[in-house]
Amino acid sequence: MTPPKKKRAATPTGKETREKAAAPTTRGTRQTVARKQAAEKVGVAQPAQGLQRPRKSRQRVPKSGAGEDGQNPFRSAMRRSRAPEPATMVIFGATGDLARRKLLPAIFGLWQDGLLGSAFNIVGVGRQEMTDEAFKDYALEALRTSRETDEIQPGSLEKFRELLYYEYGEFSGDEVYEKVRTELDRAEAAHGGRKNALFYLSTPPSLFEPISSGLGRLGLQNESEGWRRLIIEKPFGRDLASARELNDDIHRVWDESQVYRIDHYLGKETVQNLMAIRFGNAIFEPLWNRSFVSHVQITAAEDLGLEGRAGYYEEAGVVRDMLQNHLMQLLTLTAMEAPAAFDADAIRDEKVKVLRAVKAIPRGRVNSVAVRGQYGPGTMDGETVPGYKQEPGVKRGSRTPTYVALKVEIDNWRWQGVPFFLRTGKRLPKKVTEIAVVFKRPPLGIFPGGLERNVLAFRIQPDEGVSLKFSSKTPGQEMELREVVMDFRYDAFGAQLESPYSRLLLDALLGDATLFPREDEVDHAWQIVSGLLDAWEDEGAAAPDFPNYPAGTWGPDEADTLIGPDRRWRRL
Numbered sequence: 068m069t070p071p072k073k074k075r076a077a078t079p080t081g082k083e084t085r086e087k088a089a090a091p092t093t094r095g096t097r098q099t100v101a102r103k104q105a106a107e108k109v110g111v112a113q114p115a116q117g118l119q120r121p122r123k124s125r126q127r128v129p130k131s132g133a134g135e136d137g138q139n140p141f142r143s144a145m146r147r148s149r150a151p152e153p154a155t156m157v158i159f160g161a162t163g164d165l166a167r168r169k170l171l172p173a174i175f176g177l178w179q180d181g182l183l184g185s186a187f188n189i190v191g192v193g194r195q196e197m198t199d200e201a202f203k204d205y206a207l208e209a210l211r212t213s214r215e216t217d218e219i220q221p222g223s224l225e226k227f228r229e230l231l232y233y234e235y236g237e238f239s240g241d242e243v244y245e246k247v248r249t250e251l252d253r254a255e256a257a258h259g260g261r262k263n264a265l266f267y268l269s270t271p272p273s274l275f276e277p278i279s280s281g282l283g284r285l286g287l288q289n290e291s292e293g294w295r296r297l298i299i300e301k302p303f304g305r306d307l308a309s310a311r312e313l314n315d316d317i318h319r320v321w322d323e324s325q326v327y328r329i330d331h332y333l334g335k336e337t338v339q340n341l342m343a344i345r346f347g348n349a350i351f352e353p354l355w356n357r358s359f360v361s362h363v364q365i366t367a368a369e370d371l372g373l374e375g376r377a378g379y380y381e382e383a384g385v386v387r388d389m390l391q392n393h394l395m396q397l398l399t400l401t402a403m404e405a406p407a408a409f410d411a412d413a414i415r416d417e418k419v420k421v422l423r424a425v426k427a428i429p430r431g432r433v434n435s436v437a438v439r440g441q442y443g444p445g446t447m448d449g450e451t452v453p454g455y456k457q458e459p460g461v462k463r464g465s466r467t468p469t470y471v472a473l474k475v476e477i478d479n480w481r482w483q484g485v486p487f488f489l490r491t492g493k494r495l496p497k498k499v500t501e502i503a504v505v506f507k508r509p510p511l512g513i514f515p516g517g518l519e520r521n522v523l524a525f526r527i528q529p530d531e532g533v534s535l536k537f538s539s540k541t542p543g544q545e546m547e548l549r550e551v552v553m554d555f556r557y558d559a560f561g562a563q564l565e566s567p568y569s570r571l572l573l574d575a576l577l578g579d580a581t582l583f584p585r586e587d588e589v590d591h592a593w594q595i596v597s598g599l600l601d602a603w604e605d606e607g608a609a610a611p612d613f614p615n616y617p618a619g620t621w622g623p624d625e626a627d628t629l630i631g632p633d634r635r636w637r638r639l
């Protein structure tokens with residue numbers, strides 16, 4: 068959907084309009100009581116001011132979990148009791164794919180649930196000349212068409228429309244930031260005299276520095292009139308040197324406490340559940356170490372191909388796109404020590420310790436611990452699909468990897484000798500993300516047949532849940548064992564899982580950086596993958612022939628050798 072280009076009209080942004088529009092749908096006491104009763108029935112504590120999110124129409128919510136009012140009581144239990152202060156969210160790159168598909172729906176969902184506080188407005192900023200009205204039309208159309216949008220309550224879109232404004236200009240000049248400042252000034256009265264602002268950089272990475280500096284030139288990072296925060300999209304740099312340079316550039320303007328580097332995997336409910344299960348239960352932690360764990364497998368498989376993102380992906384490849392950020396985050400959460408408290412610094416300190424303990428992968432070690440691949444033509448769900456090189460926008464001789472498998476060793480007491488195998492790729496047979504902790508075999512076999520390894524698997528997506536695989540006696544006269552699975556599925560809660568972006572946006576508005584990678588995390592993650600990037604981008608003759616796996620298969624055969632001989636990738 069291309070935004071309509073129109074001449075800019077005079078901005079009709081009276082404060083009355085803002086005050087009126089800022090009030091989301093009110094909720095009656097009757098409903099709140101019913102939710103509370105329903106929650107008590109199923110044993111869920113209610114937060115002080117928990118608010119209910121309506122069901123999304125696009126996902127099935129099992130009846131068993133619903134409260135008396137037909138809504139899901141667990142939703143309110145997941146909500147914070149604190150509302151953000153009045154604020155303006157300024158989205159640079161508001162006409163882009165991410166804003167359209169994910170950000171606007173996430174903000175709309177939060178607003179419709181009444182979670183954005185008493186006053187809130189959004190200023191989209193782009194390079195395209197457009198009126199406020201045209202942007203409002205554009206945003207509402209995005210909400211109507213995005214698969215991420217919550218069920219739209221009657222009248223909601225019309226009210227939400229009143230929160231939206233648009234500015235445009237050259238991101239290298241000053242004018243556009245002056246317009247942003249004017250927007251913050253205008254919002255001040257409706258926002259109780261505060262000028263809180265959350266700036267979201269949803270642009271190509273080459274614009275992160277110019278926008279950060281532009282805001283700085285106008286003093287918009289200054290917190291004297293309200294808090295100011297900066298969300299930065301991924302990728303944060305394209306290698307260690309550029310990530311450090313970007314960090315330095317950002318820090319010339321912003322204090323680290325104002326910076327929120329987003330990794331949407333951390334906003335996934337099931338990723339957070341990893342911490343909940345590890346540190347909210349006593350039974351797992353004693354087993355979570357080299358004495359009991361054989362190895363860990365972390366998989367982020369995607370069935371999709373490029374989806375029209377060749378321009379970006381040809382530059383990035385799978386190591387920058389998925390491994391350096393999402394998979395490294397999953398690794399840290401799986402391997403970290405228990406933090407002293409559930410707060411941003413304590414958690415991020417522990418995550419960094421894991422990354423620092425990862426055994427270095429210098430160029431010379433790369434080919435013994437890592438495998439890369441690129442998909443060729445193949446079959447997915449019975450349909451023939453093109454190979455990577457045949458995707459629109461990809462160079463015919465492209466050497467960009469779309470698959471990587473990596474063996475990570477963590478040199479600390481807990482994990483000495485326990486390999487972590489990470490794999491991710493595009494055009495694999497299905498979309499599935501999973502962390503599997505594979506335990507050692509029992510020391511002695513007293514039953515007929517071989518001994519199997521128990522597996523505790525965290526299913527991040529889809530079919531979110533946790534399963535434990537163990538051996539059990541089969542019914543009958545013989546002492547015959549077979550592997551069985553005990554399954555907890557998230558939908559047992561009857562809950563609609565929150566979009567990671569809404570979780571993270573609300574956290575940023577509340578000033579909670581727990582689920583945002585800190586500068587040292589990003590730096591260490593780059594250090595780990597640098598060897599791979601260096602070796603593979605400069606390898607010449609030793610490079611494998613691409614393509615080396617057909618679309619619709621689980622990647623190159625070398626990945627099986629990497630994990631073997633006594634271990635197998637899980638069949639997912």
Ligand SMILES: NC(=O)C1=CN([C@@H]2O[C@H](COP(=O)(O)OP(=O)(O)OC[C@H]3O[C@@H](n4cnc5c(N)ncnc54)[C@H](OP(=O)(O)O)[C@@H]3O)[C@@H](O)[C@H]2O)C=CC1
Nearest residue numbers: 160161162163164165166193194269270271272300301302
């Ligand atoms: N799309 C996705 O699913 C994901 C995206 N990201 C990250 O989010 C960010 C945004 O991605 P995405 O929305 O896909 O990107 P897009 O290319 O769709 O556009 C982003 C925005 O930046 C604007 N823009 C692009 N080039 C310039 C320029 N030279 N000067 C001024 N404005 C410009 C675009 O304006 P215009 O509309 O005029 O082109 C658009 O508003 C990127 O950093 C990306 O890596 C991260 C994870 C997933």
Ligand SMILES: O=C1O[C@H](COP(=O)(O)O)[C@@H](O)[C@H](O)[C@H]1O
Nearest residue numbers: 301331367369371388389500528
């Ligand atoms: O950041 C990215 O993530 C998506 C996968 O995210 P998921 O939430 O659908 O698992 C990936 O497709 C994309 O290439 C990458 O940029």
